[in-house]
Amino acid sequence: MTSVAIEVFLQTLIAGLLLGGLYALIGLGMTLIMGVMKIINLAHGELMMVGMYIAYWMFVLFNIDPYLSVFIATPILFFLGIALQKFLINPVLKVEAILPENQVILTVGIGMVLANLATIFFTSDYRSTPVSYATNAFYLSDYWKASPIELSLSVPWSVSFILAVIITISLWFFLARTDTGKSIRATAQDTDAALLMGVNVKLMRVVTFGIGSGLVGAAGCLFLPIYYLFPSLGGQFTLIAFVITILGGLGSTIGAIIGGLILGVFESMTATYIGMGWAPVGRFVIFVVCLIFLPGGVASLLKRKKLGK
Amino acid sequence: MLEVKNIDVFYGDVQVIWDVAFEVRKGEVVALIGANGAGKSTTLKTISGILRPKKGEVIFEGEPINKVEPYKLIEKGIALCPEARRLFVEMTVEENLDMGSLRGEAKKQRQNTKEMVFELFPRLSERRRQLAGTLSGGEQQMVAVGRGLMSLPKLLMFDEPSLGLAPILVREIFSVIKRIRQEGTTVLIVEQNTKQTLAIADRAYVLETGKITLEGTGQALLNDEHVKKAYLGV
Numbered sequence: 001m002t003s004v005a006i007e008v009f010l011q012t013l014i015a016g017l018l019l020g021g022l023y024a025l026i027g028l029g030m031t032l033i034m035g036v037m038k039i040i041n042l043a044h045g046e047l048m049m050v051g052m053y054i055a056y057w058m059f060v061l062f063n064i065d066p067y068l069s070v071f072i073a074t075p076i077l078f079f080l081g082i083a084l085q086k087f088l089i090n091p092v093l094k095v096e097a098i099l100p101e102n103q104v105i106l107t108v109g110i111g112m113v114l115a116n117l118a119t120i121f122f123t124s125d126y127r128s129t130p131v132s133y134a135t136n137a138f139y140l141s142d143y144w145k146a147s148p149i150e151l152s153l154s155v156p157w158s159v160s161f162i163l164a165v166i167i168t169i170s171l172w173f174f175l176a177r178t179d180t181g182k183s184i185r186a187t188a189q190d191t192d193a194a195l196l197m198g199v200n201v202k203l204m205r206v207v208t209f210g211i212g213s214g215l216v217g218a219a220g221c222l223f224l225p226i227y228y229l230f231p232s233l234g235g236q237f238t239l240i241a242f243v244i245t246i247l248g249g250l251g252s253t254i255g256a257i258i259g260g261l262i263l264g265v266f267e268s269m270t271a272t273y274i275g276m277g278w279a280p281v282g283r284f285v286i287f288v289v290c291l292i293f294l295p296g297g298v299a300s301l302l303k304r305k306k307l308g309k
Numbered sequence: 310m311l312e313v314k315n316i317d318v319f320y321g322d323v324q325v326i327w328d329v330a331f332e333v334r335k336g337e338v339v340a341l342i343g344a345n346g347a348g349k350s351t352t353l354k355t356i357s358g359i360l361r362p363k364k365g366e367v368i369f370e371g372e373p374i375n376k377v378e379p380y381k382l383i384e385k386g387i388a389l390c391p392e393a394r395r396l397f398v399e400m401t402v403e404e405n406l407d408m409g410s411l412r413g414e415a416k417k418q419r420q421n422t423k424e425m426v427f428e429l430f431p432r433l434s435e436r437r438r439q440l441a442g443t444l445s446g447g448e449q450q451m452v453a454v455g456r457g458l459m460s461l462p463k464l465l466m467f468d469e470p471s472l473g474l475a476p477i478l479v480r481e482i483f484s485v486i487k488r489i490r491q492e493g494t495t496v497l498i499v500e501q502n503t504k505q506t507l508a509i510a511d512r513a514y515v516l517e518t519g520k521i522t523l524e525g526t527g528q529a530l531l532n533d534e535h536v537k538k539a540y541l542g543v
Contacts (some may be wrong), residue, residue: 179411179433186408193395196357197408198460204527 007149012272013265014153020264021161022222024287025168026237027256029215029243035188035251039103042093043084043111045237047213050114051077051220052229053122058130066129066224070167073217081213084110085206111234116233128228131156160222167218168257171211175253187192188251216241236280243287249299258298262286294299310335310495311356311387311464316365316375318348318355325351327519328365333464338486338496340506340527342540343516349499350392352516356497357389358382369464370529384412386463392469394453398442402433405441405452409459418461426455429485447478454485458494465489467498471505483509503540507531515540 026048033041054076055069064072088110092103136155140147175181185193187204195201216237227233244263248255261284270282290297311333318326326348333339341349354360356367358379367375369387377385388409397405406426410419427434430451434446441452450470457465467486471479483505490496490509501507507513508529515536523533530536 179407179416182400182404182408183411185400189397189399190395192359192409193391193397195359195379196383196389196391196395197456198411199408200378200380300419 003149007151008272010149011151014123014151015157016265016268017261018157018161018264019268021164021168022219022260023240023244023264024257024260025164025219025222026216026241027248028168028171028253029212029219029259030241031245031248031251031256032184032208032215033212034245035253036184037089037103037205039089040242040245041209041212042085042104042107042238042242043114043218043234044241045234045239046111046114046210046217047077047081047234048220048223048237049118049229049231049234050080051217052224052227052233053118053222054217055221056129056229059131066131066221067163069224070163070218070221073221074214077217077220078210078214079239080217082206082210084213085209089209090202090205106189111238114229115234119268120229124231125143126228126230129224131225134225154226157227163222164219167215171215172253180207184211240283242263243283245286247297248292249297249302252297252302253300254302255297255299262298310368310370310511311497312368313352313356314366314368316352316355316362316367318351318360318362318364320351325519326355326362329519329521330365331514331521331524333495333497335463335495336490336493336508337511338490338498338509340510340513341497341499341516342503342506342530344540345501345519347516348519349377349516350468351519353389353466353499356466357387360481373524383460383462384415386461387466388429388464389466390453390457390461390468392468393472394449396441396449396456398440400441402439402441402444402452402479405456406433406459407454410461411483412460415460419459422459422461426458429488430455446473447475447481449525450474450478452481454482454489456526462494464495464497467496469496469500471502473502479505503536504531507536517520 010143020218030041051073054073055066058064058069058072059066089103089106092106103235133155138155140151155283175185183194183199184204186197187199187201191201244256244259247262263283267279267282271279294300313329313331314328315328315330317324317328329352341352343349347418351360355362358377362375369385374382374385374394397408404416406417406423410416410422432448432450433455436448441449444452474482479502486496486498487509498506507527507530513525513527514521515523515530523530523535
């Protein structure tokens with residue numbers, strides 16, 4: 001391999017990992033909700049869109065950096081998620097319907113309403129956030145003069161990635177170490193047993209929906225400096241989150257992280273070696289391949305290893 | 310301590326418990342025995358609030374509990390080791406025990422109680438960081454019992470604790486139940502393993518197709534002709 005080919009490969013890999021870190025954050029929210037509620041939240045991408053608009057207007061109106069808006073958008077989305085769960089999804093859960101899928105259909109409706117409200121209020125214009133560091137980058141040759149190859153690392157991408165990692169680690173810490181986190185995991189694993197242990201299962205469902213929404217709202221803020229914004233971008237990210245959730249194994253947090261990274265790298269490779277326009281195709285290919293050969297997702301592989309089978 | 314007053318329980322439109330009434334006094338081991346489908350587990354589920362009686366009342370320490378939110382019962386002192394254990398299989402042994410002590414005094418005493426559980430089941434101490442799903446059936450039952458004890462219950466209910474265990478482990482579980490009772494916890498146990506259950510029970514009730522048909526001391530029922538024929542196979 002020539003040094004150019006190596007450069008291209010490494011550069012693609014880095015871009016993929018950076019994208020994957022952000023994807024993981026989007027996927028985590030969906031998989032958490034999936035684990036506890038047993039439903040796919042198909043308004044997930046639209047919630048991210050809401051987070052992005054919050055960060056956008058904070059920047060335009062008050063000149064608040066999108067990265068700082070994480071602290072504004074996450075709590076707003078948390079409470080929006082709680083409201084959606086409490087007033088829209090819970091009442092539908094209570095009804096003994098013929099189709100348990102009703103809740104999923106409801107989330108599609110919520111997504112549509114959010115996207116169209118955004119169109120009414122903000123028009124369908126594409127917007128981008130002109131942060132001063134948008135095109136800045138770190139270059140390997142600046143740090144290592146004798147480097148045989150040249151690699152660059154975009155500043156906003158790197159910052160977004162690092163923040164995504166920090167948020168993911170905090171979430172892991174919350175789920176693993178706090179009683180509330182353990183209660184959420186317990187509810188996901190066995191609702192009745194959790195109830196017997198004194199877990200307020202209804203509250204956990206509401207809180208989980210809030211956390212899932214808050215996470216994707218944070219992801220929206222992290223995406224804003226590197227992506228453009230328009231009201232109907234949600235669908236695409238719902239799909240991405242869905243693929244990651246399947247790839248990771250339904251309800252598995254560690255699976256979602258690995259799934260996000262795999263999808264990021266795969267899309268990045270597809271874009272470099274096949275063509276920019278093919279990245280979404282790559283997404284579907286990996287989805288179908290996963291359903292055929294690894295229907296349990298990454299989580300089933302990890303489980304097999306742990307159980308020594 | 311616990312009074313079940315003439316309850317009727319339904320699954321949808323189907324009535325499975327008919328006018329069942331019994332009581333558990335402080336410090337006793339009381340057993341509910343009966344065949345598959347007699348309504349034993351349903352009765353325990355009703356006491357723990359997962360099912361609601363259509364008629365009748367469940368009273369614990371003088372307070373009606375059949376309308377209390379089920380997650381609040383553990384704080385009142387009622388714990389259930391459910392049928393088939395129902396552990397959180399993707400959590401470690403220690404995390405499972407923590408789940409038993411989420412509220413109130415039990416949470417404050419968590420470390421002490423945990424030491425006590427590990428003393429009762431030394432094997433769990435060795436495996437405290439192992440995922441519960443990777444344990445053997447007997448060890449899982451120990452976790453289930455330990456998790457129940459973690460809530461410092463006044464009344465500990467067991468639903469088929471011997472289910473699927475080798476005879477030697479069944480004996481171990483029964484001796485643990487005896488020990489739990491000696492330390493002052495009241496026990497309500499549902500079992501198909503009639504002989505060993507009656508041997509440790511102060512009193513027992515026989516459930517048949519959702520109705521109580523017999524009651525008496527453990528010894529009396531062991532010698533009862535009907536029980537002998539129907540449940541002991543002699």
